[in-house]
Amino acid sequence: MNTLSITLIETAPATSGGHHHPEISFDLRIDGEPHPGFAGLSIDPGAFVESHDDGEFFVATCGCGVPDCAGVFDGVTVIHDATHVHWKIPEPYALADGALQPEPMTYAEFSFNADEYHQQLAGVVAALQGVAQREEAGEQFSIEANAGISAFRILKWGLGGTTASR
Ligand SMILES: [Zn+2]
Helix, strand or coil: CECEEEEEEEECCCCCCCCCCCEEEEEEEECCEECHHHCCCEECHHHHHHCCCCEEECCEECCCCCHHHHCCCCCEEEEECCCEEEEEEEECCCCCCCCCCCCCCEEEEEEEEHHHHHHHHHHHHHHHHHHHHHHHCCCCCEEHHHHHHHHHHHHHCCHHHHHHHC
């Protein structure tokens, strides 16, 4: 059994040069630590929210939002059963320039308590709703990984509500 947590990080805007809006990113930890295979990548909260269903999700992606750009060609395989949510993360997750995925592929495997997983999903949805409300009130943000684009789309389509209510 493993634990997973994902939290919103808000960085204050630079006072001179650089970005002038708060930066929003997400910090994902497995067993309390960032996953080593995700180092240097950005967490896409929209992809995480979509993982309330089984499938393959690019939970960690390039800072620009395009997984291929960071050498990520296979996402995290997510499988739900009655009590647990199972993750298979390819190793390596991001391939170095010109490197080929080893054959057969190898994976790091994790199993999370399903209730705790759904709490994390609901927490991300709530965090994004908070950002969306502040945006509607006129605040502007820089959001890592184009993460906001898929996340806000999900919020607008109401998928988040499905997640929060399980
Ligand atoms: Zn990129």
